[in-house]
Amino acid sequence: KIPVIIDCDTGIDDMISFVLTLSSKQLDIRGVTTVAGNVSLPYTTYNTINGLAYMGRGEIPVAAGEAAPLERSYRDASEIHGDSGLGEFTFDNPVDYGPVETGGVEFLYEKLMESKEKITILALAPLTNIAKLYLEHPDCKEKIEKIVFMGGSVFSGNPTPVATFNVWVDPEAARIVMKGGVPFFMCPLDTTREAYLTEEELEIVGTIENPVAEMVYTMCSFYWSQEKKNVNGHKRFKGLCIHDLCTAAYVTNPELFHSTRYYGDVETKGPLTEGFTMIDYEDILSKSEEEKNIDYIDSVDRDGVMKVFFEALKSY
Numbered sequence: 001k002i003p004v005i006i007d008c009d010t011g012i013d014d015m016i017s018f019v020l021t022l023s024s025k026q027l028d029i030r031g032v033t034t035v036a037g038n039v040s041l042p043y044t045t046y047n048t049i050n051g052l053a054y055m056g057r058g059e060i061p062v063a064a065g066e067a068a069p070l071e072r073s074y075r076d077a078s079e080i081h082g083d084s085g086l087g088e089f090t091f092d093n094p095v096d097y098g099p100v101e102t103g104g105v106e107f108l109y110e111k112l113m114e115s116k117e118k119i120t121i122l123a124l125a126p127l128t129n130i131a132k133l134y135l136e137h138p139d140c141k142e143k144i145e146k147i148v149f150m151g152g153s154v155f156s157g158n159p160t161p162v163a164t165f166n167v168w169v170d171p172e173a174a175r176i177v178m179k180g181g182v183p184f185f186m187c188p189l190d191t192t193r194e195a196y197l198t199e200e201e202l203e204i205v206g207t208i209e210n211p212v213a214e215m216v217y218t219m220c221s222f223y224w225s226q227e228k229k230n231v232n233g234h235k236r237f238k239g240l241c242i243h244d245l246c247t248a249a250y251v252t253n254p255e256l257f258h259s260t261r262y263y264g265d266v267e268t269k270g271p272l273t274e275g276f277t278m279i280d281y282e283d284i285l286s287k288s289e290e291e292k293n294i295d296y297i298d299s300v301d302r303d304g305v306m307k308v309f310f311e312a313l314k315s316y
Ligand code: BDR
Pocket: 009, 011, 012, 013, 014, 038, 077, 124, 125, 150, 158, 164, 165, 166, 189, 243, 244
């Protein structure tokens, strides 16, 4: 089994990614850390703890990480994910236990250092926790197999034309992690937007009779209605882009993807371009293979991802 820690800002698409990761026989999930992102830290932590319990995996430890980016004030995405982060979904019987005692960064460090094997970190949120981990505990890097990150892009952005949310919220953190010397797999918006769920498929989700599928259907209906408010959103996208699900599928089913190594960096200062991920497609800046720091996931088998997702949904 692949040892994994998930770092997230749960969030509709983070929650949907759990449907796949928690049911996967390939993964050994050692813990989950939360961070401020789609909504504030209390909500992302509450959503995570309750989501794991709801999907029958309440034994997985959860630790709350950073409440704000390294240097900036925090900007959320509640207009897409709703005030609580889960659209119109609410837990009928929320669990009443809190996260583990240690903070998220210390939790990550402990879990990494106590592990015999290297651990893959599935990073589905702004990279604040992981950047802080690198700054405070650089010795942990030898215990990380790779970071698989949802974010970055070359051609398309959100919430700005050029920046993706998880980089835009904390560009300084993204730079630290991208250039941290640990294998960094970037699942960019350009690729996650290709792994869309069609409206017809969403209606099929609505016919699956289990509480997890019902939760996904409720959340997605809200998410889709918010995307459609974007003046061009429903024209541009062929369906609902569940970014974190696509990224999680890279960990469970890497055979459904293709990646290429490039040199890359993050713009942290430009008034029009802060949070833009520069990928050196033509090898203009990188003179050698050693200088390349990013495995850029540039294509996805959409039908393959939806197949494993539907299998996971039906397993609950
Ligand atoms: C990413 O940003 C967050 O809003 C989502 O949860 C996803 O991780 C999409 O840009």
